[in-house]
Structure formats: structure tokens, C-alpha cells
Amino acid sequence: MAKKSTDPTNTSAAAARQVPMRDFSRSLPMSLLRAREAVMRQFRPSLREHGLTEQQWRILRALAAIEAAEVTELARTAFLLGPSLSRILRDLEARNLIDRKTAKTDQRRSMVSISKEGVKLMAAVAPSSEAIYAEITQRFGARKLAELQEMLGELERSLAGLGAGDEANAEE
């Protein structure tokens, strides 16, 4: 019961490597996950004090920036899936942080906007949020931060339209 036979991960595709598959803790998804967690860990306590989750905060910020939007558009902006957004909007509406009304021209669409209360809440949260972001920027370095963001954007673009399956709406 010592070694578990020869590494099952030593496939033809991985044969060029010396270790049994990328050290795993150094895989790209893990690196991204850990980096993001390190960042979010800074923000969560502050948000929590104001009774907001990360996603709820994303939605409020998105709404504050675009004045009013359809649910689908908001999902794209806040990078949330429809079902998640649906649930969250229901809660935010119950808390009177947002307003909704169905569009006049198309009863299927509903227009969402931030409410007065929502604006007040944002005003209460924004200062510490900005302070935290500033601290992160200072620690990591503004220049490097910009570089990092650029690379992340490149990565995203380089993978766009891979494994999509439906190439219908590729470029418009």
C-alpha cells in the first residue's frame, strides 16, 4: 500500500512533463481562483457590515452606472447568470433597493433601476470599498495592476469563441 501504481495521469498528452500533471496547485484556474479570493477577502467584511453580498453589490454598482437596464443586459454587465440575477433582484426589490417596471413596448422585458435607498446604501459602502481598492493598488503597485488587468483581458479575448458550440452570434 505504498505507491499507487504508475501515475494514471501520465498520458500521451502529459508525457512531456516530468511531474504527474501540472502541480495542480499551479494550474491556471487555481491561480486565478486564489488571486480572486485574496482580493475578495478584503472586501467581504465591509460589504457584510452593510448586509450586502458580493453579487448584490455588483448589481447595485452596475445599476448606478447605467441608470436603468433590462434584466438580460444587467446580467451581462454584472456577469451573473440569469437565474442568479432573478433571485437576487427579487430580494433587492423586497428590500426596496431597486425599482422595477415592465417595459411598455414589450411586456416580457422589465426595466430595473436603483432606488433612492439603493443610492443611499451605495453612498454608505463606497468609501470603505474605495479605500480597500486603494490599499490593494498600493500594495501591488498601480503599474503592475494595470499590466495584470491587461493580461487578464487578453486571456479572456484569446479564449473567446472556443468551445462555444453555437457560432451563430459570433461577431454580430
Next chain:
Amino acid sequence: MAKKSTDPTNTSAAAARQVPMRDFSRSLPMSLLRAREAVMRQFRPSLREHGLTEQQWRILRALAAIEAAEVTELARTAFLLGPSLSRILRDLEARNLIDRKTAKTDQRRSMVSISKEGVKLMAAVAPSSEAIYAEITQRFGARKLAELQEMLGELERSLAGLGAGDEANAEE
């Protein structure tokens, strides 16, 4: 009902900016989230075909690498919180993909290891997983990928020990 009063986000901390708080879609957390999603989107279909979620796959990989581990250690390696890991291990054990046994010296600890079936499953998934990783590496560029990972690691390190609250177990 036009503009929502003056930007509530225009706080002293943010006063230096021209826009009402960083464009939001360009915030660091969003960049990291989107980049990671772009990457994971490539892997999920393949994992799904084998009946595995991303997290389950992380656990199997971690176990394959370290032979056997306590739950806490595994949580650290696979970067999962205890409760999530607890649930997933219960399921993986029910599917006979892992083995567990309580440690002899300490009844609180349980040692987890990958089972023969688990190894077989890994062998089945690894090829396509490696192929996808290779494709990503090629698209983005191996050199840039290494740079990106380095920066992500730096970011993580630069934020380590910020907002922890309990500095007791800092280095040791």
C-alpha cells in the same frame, strides 16, 4: 427622472477619478472573475461528461498527487472550505471514488485517499483535460501564461495577512 442626483460614489477617496467609481466592469475582481470563467468554460463540458464537477475534479487531482491526506490538509490543497469539502467527500465516498479511514492516533482525523475507481476515472478524464490546457497555453502563449501566473502569485502574496484579524498563526 433623468440623472440620479450627483454621484453617490464621488467620495473623498474616489474624488481623484473622473468617472463615478472605477468603470466597475474593469475592477480587479471582475477581471479575475471573467478570466477564470473564460478558462473554466473550456473544462466544464469535458468534466461534465464524466459526471464530475470542477471541485470534485480538484479533489481527485489533489489526492492523486499527495497519496493520502487529512481533510483539513486536503481543504488547503484543493482550496475548498471545510463545509464544501465535507459534503463533496461524502458524495465521492458514496460513489467509491475515494477511501476514508480514521487515523489510529487521533480519532478526530480521517485520512482520505483516492480509490482504484478514482484512479481509473482520472485516467479517463486526464487526456482531454490536458489537451484543453495545451490549447489554452498555445492560444495565449506559454511565456505570457507563465508571466500571468507569476503576477497572480505576487498579487496573492502582496495581500497575504491583510484584514486577517487573527495574526496568531502568521508565519508558523
Next chain:
DNA sequence: GGGAGATACTTAACATGTTAAGTGAATGCG
């Protein structure tokens, strides 16, 4: 050696991620 406190997990409760199905309202087209 016995009880307070620390440990290693597990459960619980609530929120979101993810995929599939459902619903009601527009659209296109014969």
C-alpha cells in the same frame, strides 16, 4: 485525572453557480 479549552470535522442555514424546464409575450410567415 479531570475539566477547561483547543482541534478536526460535520451540520445547518442561507446565498449563489449551473443547467434544464417552464411561462407568458412577441414575431415571423404561410
Next chain:
DNA sequence: CGCATTCACTTAACATGTTAAGTATCTCCC
């Protein structure tokens, strides 16, 4: 016009993230 499709969401169902409690063991120290 009428009806099959498409659309914009919402529900449902299951898995994980996140924080707080709970449970069984262990450790330490008097």
C-alpha cells in the same frame, strides 16, 4: 389571421460558497 418559433425571464433542482453552530476528541495544566 393563426400558429409554430423565438424571446425574456422565472422556477426548479442540485452542487458549492460562506458563516455560524454543533460534536466528538484531544491536550494541557492544575
